[in-house]
Amino acid sequence: MAYQILLVEDQSIVRNGLKMIIEQDETLQIVAEASDGVEALESLEKFHVDLIVMDIRMPGMNGIEATKRIRSRFPKMKILILTTFDDEEYAYETLKDGASGFLVKSSEPAKLLAGIHSVLEGGMVIQEGVAAKLMPKLLHKSPLQIQQEHLLQLTDRELDILKLIGEGKTNKEIAATLFLSIGTVKNHITSILGELDLRDRTQLAIYAVRNGIV
Incomplete structure (x- = not known):
């Protein structure tokens, strides 16, 4: 049985591209799509989801606020954050609030799929370019x-x-x-x-x- 994934991304072209990449893996299935955090929360009331793959910059409710609210209502939910911005501030905020990983959208498809499986198996994924900047914040803040x-x-x-x-x-x-x-x-x-x-x-x-x- 395939893992059930909620894909949250405001740009439909990007969302369709991510869906194609993810569903190349027969063990992964996109069961719902959302364009912002509000729709993501609504989807979680309707579908069983094993993992959320979510953009961070979205109109309405962004990924940072959505992570906070989702983890408050669904404490065990796994969330993998995707962004085009190689910015440690976003990583720090989402990881602090309970996200399980942070990757930039420019990652190779194989890295995205590996990151998804790692999070599903209980691991934590941090983009290499962000990790060096992020560690001082995790250590001191x-x-x-x-x-x-x-x-x-x-x-x-x-x-x-x-x-x-x-x-x-x-x-x-x-x-x-x-x-x-x-x-x-x-x-x-x-x-x-x-x-x-x-x-x-x-x-x-x-x-x-x-x-x-x-």
């Missing part, structure tokens, strides 16, 4: 608090998993690296989130970087 006493409560196995999350690894990759089942990895991640009082995988990745685990 993130609202997450460094709580070393919580970190000390993690087991060695949980620390290993946290390190790999900080490196952007998916659950499948973590399982293969540590010779664990994917179910066991998921259980550990749930435990880590509880111990560190964090909301989601993106916050775990930021936490790992800020605390020097990566």
Whole structure:
């Protein structure tokens, strides 16, 4: 069964092009399309969606505001942000609010498809050109608090998993690296989130970087 994707892009020509690229992969299906954040929220009430691929600059409700509202109403929803602007400010805002990745539209189709699959599998994708600019913001401006006493409560196995999350690894990759089942990895991640009082995988990745685990 194919993964169900909501495609959010205000320019119909670009949206059609992205749809053609994405649906070349038989495991991916565009089940709904939207031209802004308002339509995206409406679509989520009507369709089961595994992932949102969303533009960031749109009239009406843009991708930054849409990410915030979508994650508030659907906390586990995976969102991959696309933009023509190689700008770390957009990346920081969307990742801070819970997006799972950030790619520019000029990326090769293979990179887009790889990014989609990585996010679907629980990974985090950051455009190479943005990552170097973004890390100082994640390190110094993130609202997450460094709580070393919580970190000390993690087991060695949980620390290993946290390190790999900080490196952007998916659950499948973590399982293969540590010779664990994917179910066991998921259980550990749930435990880590509880111990560190964090909301989601993106916050775990930021936490790992800020605390020097990566």
